[in-house]
Amino acid sequence: MSLQDFITRGKQVLAIEKQAINQLEQYIDQNFQNACQLMFDCTGRIIVIGMGKSGHIGNKIAATLASTGTPSFFVHPGEASHGDLGMITSQDVVILISNSGETSEVINIIPVLKRIGAKMVSMSGNIDSSLAKLSDVHVCIKVEQEACPLGLAPTASTTATLVMGDAFAVALLEARGFTADDFALSHPGGSLGKRLLLTLKDIMHSGIHIPIVKCDDIIKDALIEMSEKGLGMTAIVNSKNQLQGIFTDGDLRRILEQKIDIHNTKISDVMTTQCTTVNPDMLAAQALNIMENKRINGLLVVNESQQPIGALNMQDLLKAGVF
Structure with a gap:
């Protein structure tokens, strides 16, 4: 592969992922509104669950929510089935992430979540998936194609998931009246915290x-x-x-x-x-x-x-x- 081939391919990836983000706007709809309202009204914590690459993205979404005024943490679905479901209560809202909507590790814990009484918001690329049908609110994150030429490695889909997670976090931040001072309280060790808290x-x-x-x-x-x-x-x-x-x-x-x-x-x-x-x-x-x-x-x-x-x-x- 020549240098020019690398550049061309890199630009193609960016074009595909930008298109995926642009198409995501259609899913900022009533379901998005309902999901945000569910999280806004939550008296417990927001728990994010995802497997594989969706789990990595979910971890970041949980961190962003937590640092912007919505208490949140990530639970691995495999660990959830071996005791970590004890972290979840009926006052919590669980965000379940699976691009296919059929990830077994995620689907298998839904009956327990329902028994606990936690509300569920799902994110997937398939509105007819098991995950979409079993959750209280489903937010679509469908993309037309992955940036991976094999169509196998999650690329554009994980980008879309991350962006939708940011949309949740920022919408909730503004709804809560979260301020720069509030942000600094959760970032006391960073330069921003020093700028905002140090007298x-x-x-x-x-x-x-x-x-x-x-x-x-x-x-x-x-x-x-x-x-x-x-x-x-x-x-x-x-x-x-x-x-x-x-x-x-x-x-x-x-x-x-x-x-x-x-x-x-x-x-x-x-x-x-x-x-x-x-x-x-x-x-x-x-x-x-x-x-x-x-x-x-x-x-x-x-x-x-x-x-x-x-x-x-x-x-x-x-x-x-x-x-």
Whole structure:
């Protein structure tokens, strides 16, 4: 096979699978509506069952449902027949997947599911199959042809199943009013979770690590404080520890150009008084937006009395994985 033959065949596969997805739209019908309603009203869990390639797709569908507000898990039909049916209750809805609708491992557990009292939603490519007839709601996922030239390996059919599963998950997500914050709660370890859940009090420098000098201190003292704390800035406070201004590396470059005497000039004479402050409960992602929009490299965190209780810079956000 030449390089061009590989490219041609690859494009043919994409064309077949795109066609399968386009044809799937006709099955977003009343049966789809009924299936979604059944899952929306479910007071238990959504259990997804499938054999072989359908099982692999079912596992992903269960994971997508679970991460988008619909508690769900996958059960292998073989294991179900050897004890795992004990995971299923009458409050659950079971999604049964079989392209032919006649997969024996799936069909064989239906009588037990009916006895348990669980509702059943089936997905198959045959509306006249045993699976379709025995389930409470059947959603068709029929495709005209597989991308496999032998017509044997599940390809377009598994793609169609996956897409229909995504349609279930997103429709239910919107019906439940599922938010980005809700999503983050189930993804605390990922970068998205960090962006959505991390607050400034989780990452700010606090206590003795906050760079602070008094208004009457000279510039030299401020530079020593900045060097020791390593945040590229220092807060300037009055006798009540209330924030009066900020002095940054940028301010230092400015005064050096002006040849100001750093040994005799008070820091209050050269500080920036209109500095941006934030509260400790602000999301780290919001702080990042503020820094980017204002083109600043650091922020001071203050309490209700305008006293500095924290400080952070862009490097802290980078280390926390907020970017």
